[in-house]
Amino acid sequence: MDQKRILIIDDEATFTRMVRINLEQTKRYVVREENRAPHALTTAHEFKPDLILLDVIMPGVDGGELASRIKADSLLKEVPVIFLTATVSKREAAEGVFTGGYLFLPKPVGLKNLVECMENVLAAKKHEHDPAEVKKPAS
Amino acid sequence: MTRPSQSQVQPPARRVLLTEDSPADALLLQSLLGAECVVTCVSTLAEGMAVCSQEQFDIVLLDLFLPDSRGLDTLMQFQTLHSDLPILVMSGLDDEQTAAAAVHEGAQDYLVKGQMDEVLLHRAMRYAIERKSAERALRESEAFYQSLVENLPQYIYRKDMAGRFTFANRRFCTQLGKTPAEVVGHTDLDFFPPELAEKYQADDRRVLAAGKLFETVEEHTPTTGEKEYVQVVKTPVFNAQGRIVGTQGIFWDVTARVRGEERLKKAHSDLARSREDLLRTLVDLQRSHSQIKEAQLQVIEMEKMHTIGQMAAGIAHEVKNPLAVIRMGVDFFSNSPESEAEPTSTIIKDMQDALHRADSIIMGLLDFSAPGKVELRPADLNMLLRSSLNLVRHELKTPHISVQTEFCEHLPAVLVDANKIKQVFVNVLTNAVHAMPEGGTLTVRTYIKKLTPEEAKPSPGARRTHEFRAGERVLVTEFDDTGTGIPEDKLGRVFEPFFTTKETGKGTGLGLTVTRKIVELHEGTIQLQNQPERGARATITLRTERS
Numbered sequence: 001m002d003q004k005r006i007l008i009i010d011d012e013a014t015f016t017r018m019v020r021i022n023l024e025q026t027k028r029y030v031v032r033e034e035n036r037a038p039h040a041l042t043t044a045h046e047f048k049p050d051l052i053l054l055d056v057i058m059p060g061v062d063g064g065e066l067a068s069r070i071k072a073d074s075l076l077k078e079v080p081v082i083f084l085t086a087t088v089s090k091r092e093a094a095e096g097v098f099t100g101g102y103l104f105l106p107k108p109v110g111l112k113n114l115v116e117c118m119e120n121v122l123a124a125k126k127h128e129h130d131p132a133e134v135k136k137p138a139s
Numbered sequence: 140m141t142r143p144s145q146s147q148v149q150p151p152a153r154r155v156l157l158t159e160d161s162p163a164d165a166l167l168l169q170s171l172l173g174a175e176c177v178v179t180c181v182s183t184l185a186e187g188m189a190v191c192s193q194e195q196f197d198i199v200l201l202d203l204f205l206p207d208s209r210g211l212d213t214l215m216q217f218q219t220l221h222s223d224l225p226i227l228v229m230s231g232l233d234d235e236q237t238a239a240a241a242v243h244e245g246a247q248d249y250l251v252k253g254q255m256d257e258v259l260l261h262r263a264m265r266y267a268i269e270r271k272s273a274e275r276a277l278r279e280s281e282a283f284y285q286s287l288v289e290n291l292p293q294y295i296y297r298k299d300m301a302g303r304f305t306f307a308n309r310r311f312c313t314q315l316g317k318t319p320a321e322v323v324g325h326t327d328l329d330f331f332p333p334e335l336a337e338k339y340q341a342d343d344r345r346v347l348a349a350g351k352l353f354e355t356v357e358e359h360t361p362t363t364g365e366k367e368y369v370q371v372v373k374t375p376v377f378n379a380q381g382r383i384v385g386t387q388g389i390f391w392d393v394t395a396r397v398r399g400e401e402r403l404k405k406a407h408s409d410l411a412r413s414r415e416d417l418l419r420t421l422v423d424l425q426r427s428h429s430q431i432k433e434a435q436l437q438v439i440e441m442e443k444m445h446t447i448g449q450m451a452a453g454i455a456h457e458v459k460n461p462l463a464v465i466r467m468g469v470d471f472f473s474n475s476p477e478s479e480a481e482p483t484s485t486i487i488k489d490m491q492d493a494l495h496r497a498d499s500i501i502m503g504l505l506d507f508s509a510p511g512k513v514e515l516r517p518a519d520l521n522m523l524l525r526s527s528l529n530l531v532r533h534e535l536k537t538p539h540i541s542v543q544t545e546f547c548e549h550l551p552a553v554l555v556d557a558n559k560i561k562q563v564f565v566n567v568l569t570n571a572v573h574a575m576p577e578g579g580t581l582t583v584r585t586y587i588k589k590l591t592p593e594e595a596k597p598s599p600g601a602r603r604t605h606e607f608r609a610g611e612r613v614l615v616t617e618f619d620d621t622g623t624g625i626p627e628d629k630l631g632r633v634f635e636p637f638f639t640t641k642e643t644g645k646g647t648g649l650g651l652t653v654t655r656k657i658v659e660l661h662e663g664t665i666q667l668q669n670q671p672e673r674g675a676r677a678t679i680t681l682r683t684e685r686s
Binding site: 012014015018019021022025057084086106107108109110111112 | 455456459460461462463464465466467468470471474494498
């Protein structure tokens with residue numbers, strides 16, 4: 001089975017480790033952690049991810065800024081990004097929201113929910129559909 | 140009883156000056172006068188006048204024909220010097236006419252020599268003395284009244300039935316610039332302009348017709364100068380038979396008094412106005428003070444909320460990250476083969492529940508700290524309520540709670556943020572369910588009503604994020620439970636953040652705070668009160684119209 005390459009960028013090392021272990025246990029993903037946001041682009045160039053899981057609030061460079069740089073990067077611009085955030089305050093966030101073309105998932109996200117969302121985004125990417133049209137994950 | 144002695148009852152002897160040049164007549168008269176009179180007899184006018192100047196007499200018996208004076212001249216001369224003495228003139232048979240003329244000129248009586256006896260003489264003397272005395276009293280009385288009328292600072296006059304002046308005091312005459320003789324016999328038309336004279340005469344006619352006192356304050360504006368005011372009192376004049384024979388008037392200048400009264404009235408009205416202004420200012424001040432106080436309390440509360448909000452957001456962020464780690468960890472274990480076995484399965488389930496609860500608290504904190512923004516769209520409130528009831532249906536099963544809905548089926552569409560309002564409904568419904576741990580009945584009702592002025596007023600202590608107006612149509616949603624109610628001492632605090640009446644672990648203390656915040660974002664109000672019988676009622680009032 002073709003394993004997808006997932007880069008998770010978050011300053012919480014315990015969280016990225018936990019996500020990595022969980023995702024890798026499914027055997028469907030190869031996961032790379034990056035806890036230093038300023039190094040994220042370099043890591044991404046090197047790792048060549050199929051999908052990036054990105055935290056919003058991080059020291060050095062925040063998630064929003066990083067997403068813009070990814071979008072502007074010729075090598076990475078096609079890589080879909082899912083935000084994982086602890087700051088989503090809207091209740092709707094529990095069901096997943098799209099903002100600025102990105103899917104936001106509120107922490108603490110469940111593994112099942114996370115995998116579903118990732119698969120939907122990857123499927124949409126495969127069909128070169130706009131991520132905004134991707135089916136919302138179940139709550 | 141002792142009779143008084145002769146000397147005690149006897150009147151004092153009359154002192155009589157007898158002026159008679161005939162010794163025989165003098166003798167006769169002296170004998171007629173008798174012992175009860177002390178008689179001084181002189182034979183000439185000069186002697187008589189001289190003795191009168193030295194001695195006191197009660198009466199003078201005066202012969203008109205004396206050696207030094209004859210006829211009426213005798214009387215005249217005597218009177219010139221001693222006008223206050225009563226004089227009895229004595230005449231002979233041949234000059235009775237002269238004697239009668241003397242009476243006309245001021246003598247009290249006359250007696251004809253040879254025709255008088257003792258009784259007649261004494262009676263004539265007594266009458267003469269009494270008449271003179273009455274005459275003197277009358278004169279004094281007249282002088283008294285004359286002095287009064289002429290010296291009073293008032294203008295006084297009398298008129299006859301035809302309106303002709305019959306008397307005018309000096310002051311009145313001076314004012315008219317006339318002598319009394321020029322005034323008496325004339326009417327108002329002779330002294331005043333026609334309109335004024337006509338008014339005076341009309342007033343007189345009124346007094347004559349009514350027979351009663353008439354009093355007024357007249358206003359005059361002289362051609363030069365300011366207005367003058369005169370107080371006038373007019374009364375009818377009655378004759379001895381009680382018949383009205385004219386009018387009399389008295390008037391005086393009251394300009395100073397009227398001006399004083401006007402100034403007083405103005406001062407009074409100024410004072411009343413100032414008092415009203417002062418009272419109005421006081422009311423404004425009190426209102427401003429209470430508004431400032433209220434605003435101050437709201438600022439303090441908002442500041443408190445803001446601080447709590449910031450803190451909540453910070454805490455939420457910090458807690459959510461470790462929660463995310465735990466969630467991933469729990470998910471890892473729940474996917475392991477051992478997760479099906481007991482007690483691992485129960486432990487994992489409990490951890491998942493705890494995670495869910497912690498996440499709910501954090502979500503509540505974030506909701507609470509979220510910036511106030513709503514996306515308003517027309518919605519059917521009944522449908523939102525049904526959907527919310529559906530969301531809490533699991534909670535209604537244990538304990539058994541029966542739900543009654545009394546929905547007004549003709550509600551207009553209301554502009555709300557549907558998700559946020561559902562959050563409000565779910566919150567209120569959950570609270571109601573938690574208030575009935577032994578089961579009960581939950582009644583949800585909707586209706587429209589027009590607010591009375593009383594209802595439009597903000598309830599005491601309520602936050603004034605906006606105000607309803609009287610007559611405004613509002614949409615009311617009520618949630619009645621049959622639960623334990625809210626302790627009265629805690630009713631005022633239920634909307635405070637982190638305040639809860641639920642047992643530990645059951646409530647975040649943020650539910651009603653967030654609920655109120657959302658309702659206020661919709662310019663609505665929420666109230667919680669205990670019901671008279673049992674249980675509590677939550678009332679949410681929303682606008683049907685927006686400006």
